[in-house]
Amino acid sequence: SGPATVTPTGQDSGTAAERVAQGGPYLTTAQGNRLYDTDHSLKAGARGPILLQDHHLREKITHFDHERIPERVVHARGAAAHGYFKGYGTAGNITKAAFLAKDVTTPVFVRFSTVLGSRGSADTVRDTRGFATKFYTSEGTFDLVGNNIPVFFIQDAIKFPDIIHAGKPHPDREIPQAQSAHDTFWDFVSLHTEATHHTLWNMSDRGIPRSYRMMEGFGIHTFRLVNDRDETTLVKFHWKPKLGIHSQVWEEAQLAGGVDPDFHRRDLADAIEAGAYPQWELGVQIFPDTEEQMFEGIDLLDSTNIVPEELAPVHPIGLLTLNANPSNYFAETEQVAFHPGHLVPGIDITDDPLLAGRLFSYLDTQISRLGGPNFAQLPINRTHAPVNDMLRDGMHQTAVHQGVAPYRPNSLDGGCPFLAGAGEGAYIEVPVEVPAGRKVRQAPETFADHFSQPRRFWLSMSAVEREHIIAAYTFELGKCYEQAIKERNLLSLARIDPELCRRVAAGLGLPAPQSPDDLPAVSASPALSQLGKTWPLD
Numbered sequence: 001s002g003p004a005t006v007t008p009t010g011q012d013s014g015t016a017a018e019r020v021a022q023g024g025p026y027l028t029t030a031q032g033n034r035l036y037d038t039d040h041s042l043k044a045g046a047r048g049p050i051l052l053q054d055h056h057l058r059e060k061i062t063h064f065d066h067e068r069i070p071e072r073v074v075h076a077r078g079a080a081a082h083g084y085f086k087g088y089g090t091a092g093n094i095t096k097a098a099f100l101a102k103d104v105t106t107p108v109f110v111r112f113s114t115v116l117g118s119r120g121s122a123d124t125v126r127d128t129r130g131f132a133t134k135f136y137t138s139e140g141t142f143d144l145v146g147n148n149i150p151v152f153f154i155q156d157a158i159k160f161p162d163i164i165h166a167g168k169p170h171p172d173r174e175i176p177q178a179q180s181a182h183d184t185f186w187d188f189v190s191l192h193t194e195a196t197h198h199t200l201w202n203m204s205d206r207g208i209p210r211s212y213r214m215m216e217g218f219g220i221h222t223f224r225l226v227n228d229r230d231e232t233t234l235v236k237f238h239w240k241p242k243l244g245i246h247s248q249v250w251e252e253a254q255l256a257g258g259v260d261p262d263f264h265r266r267d268l269a270d271a272i273e274a275g276a277y278p279q280w281e282l283g284v285q286i287f288p289d290t291e292e293q294m295f296e297g298i299d300l301l302d303s304t305n306i307v308p309e310e311l312a313p314v315h316p317i318g319l320l321t322l323n324a325n326p327s328n329y330f331a332e333t334e335q336v337a338f339h340p341g342h343l344v345p346g347i348d349i350t351d352d353p354l355l356a357g358r359l360f361s362y363l364d365t366q367i368s369r370l371g372g373p374n375f376a377q378l379p380i381n382r383t384h385a386p387v388n389d390m391l392r393d394g395m396h397q398t399a400v401h402q403g404v405a406p407y408r409p410n411s412l413d414g415g416c417p418f419l420a421g422a423g424e425g426a427y428i429e430v431p432v433e434v435p436a437g438r439k440v441r442q443a444p445e446t447f448a449d450h451f452s453q454p455r456r457f458w459l460s461m462s463a464v465e466r467e468h469i470i471a472a473y474t475f476e477l478g479k480c481y482e483q484a485i486k487e488r489n490l491l492s493l494a495r496i497d498p499e500l501c502r503r504v505a506a507g508l509g510l511p512a513p514q515s516p517d518d519l520p521a522v523s524a525s526p527a528l529s530q531l532g533k534t535w536p537l538d
């Protein structure tokens with residue numbers, strides 16, 4: 001085994017021993033014992049029973065029996081590519097992140113995905129798309145784990161199992177694979193109205209992209225950047241495709257999905273192989289880091305909100321180029337493990353309650369998906385920065401750790417280099433003031449408006465785009481079995497726009513609800529006081 005090999009694209013394809021070629025003059029067992037036959041089991045006579053002593057047969061079948069690992073609980077279907085990111089240096093006044101400095105080139109691995117279908121589902125369905133980027137920076141790994149839609153269904157991660165249970169196929173029949181054409185999804189989004197904005201984006205042309213190469217990407221949450229003077233700024237990350245944003249029309253997506261369910265992964269791989277390398281510019285919307293964390297009346301901690309680019313333009317800070325296909329789907333695309341908590345100095349998080357839950361969830365799921373706690377050692381997940389941790393042993397440990405004192409302080413392994421040079425390169429959390437308050441299960445009042453942003457989105461659409469949205473709601477709601485669910489969704493549409501509601505109602509053959517003013521108030525989780533609970537402190 002030699003040192004890890006880094007290809008021209010910067011991809012780490014493992015040590016020589018790990019890159020197992022399929023070739024050579026003879027086959028062997030996993031132990032290197034040479035085989036002369038792998039086509040026949042060992043038998044007592046040509047027509048006799050197979051012998052249990054046939055180790056090669058047992059090894060071959062046993063290994064095969066364990067070839068599959070669990071698919072991701074969400075974003076199971078994906079396609080990925082290697083490439084590099086080049087900083088413009090334009091973010092230097094707001095972040096000290098080394099990979100964003102001018103002309104610094106950083107290897108990356110990007111995985112695109114659908115959210116709800118299983119690993120073998122079609123690429124072309126109406127769904128949100130994942131856009132996850134792993135930057136192998138000199139300061140450690142930074143993962144930007146985003147989507148192609150700038151808002152999310154929920155404001156608090158505790159609702160994630162609910163929205164995913166509602167969006168995944170029905171538990172009884174396991175249909176449909178496509179996101180939206182079923183009762184549970186529409187039941188949830190009509191009862192949990194903070195999902196209205198994301199759902200509207202899904203029903204727009206953004207829900208059926210033409211190509212991964214022609215999608216925007218969004219970090220969604222607000223992040224906190226820190227510069228080398230320890231000044232902080234709030235930002236939202238955006239990926240802008242050089243090829244522009246393009247979608248399919250619904251009928252086109254149906255045909256493409258039938259003719260070629262691998263439409264998007266084939267498009268990505270073929271383009272890269274042909275040398276038509278897709279590119280995205282990374283940009284940031286910038287907001288002052290005020291105590292309220294609001295901008296123009298928009299709560300920056302509410303991931304169901306966007307900040308319109310008219311109010312905060314996107315400033316380009318670097319360029320992403322994808323120029324190499326994975327050489328092994330399982331080793332790279334399937335085993336890659338992103339985590340929103342993989343951060344580098346200069347990029348910190350905010351208290352977005354959706355982000356907080358993600359910081360817990362990804363590592364947790366990967367321990368089960370990738371068989372234990374050592375998946376950071378897999379070639380695709382290995383950082384390109386030196387590692388000196390005190391993590392030891394565990395399932396699938398491949399490192400041969402040296403030394404006897406994986407603890408600190410110690411007096412045996414030369415003490416511990418703890419904090420040496422920490423001021424230089426260490427990740428130090430910004431010591432932001434934590435707002436004082438009582439422990440409550442409650443959202444802030446600024447999270448309560450679920451309809452003005454969807455309305456603004458609808459009003460920004462062209463006539464053709466509106467027709468597509470009306471057709472999408474009519475088709476998807478038309479697939480619901482429960483009349484009450486259709487009617488409840490019409491109430492949500494009435495709150496977005498009366499014309500949208502009227503047209504979809506007509507398509508469904510149902511009466512449109514009256515004017516939004518006559519509609520009952522939107523239900524929200526009750527505050528404790530509404531439950532009749534009081535405390536001596538009240």
Ligand code: HEM
Binds near residue numbers: 131132145337
């Ligand atoms: C996977 C994006 C919210 C849990 C993913 C992936 C993306 C993504 C792109 C696929 C990564 C890959 O290609 O391997 C987002 C975005 C969110 C969000 C943009 C909101 C802004 C959440 C929340 C939770 C969650 C709130 C849980 C509390 C997961 C899990 C996986 C996943 C468990 C599978 C990870 C794996 O198996 O490696 N997410 N997600 N996500 N997400 Fe999220």
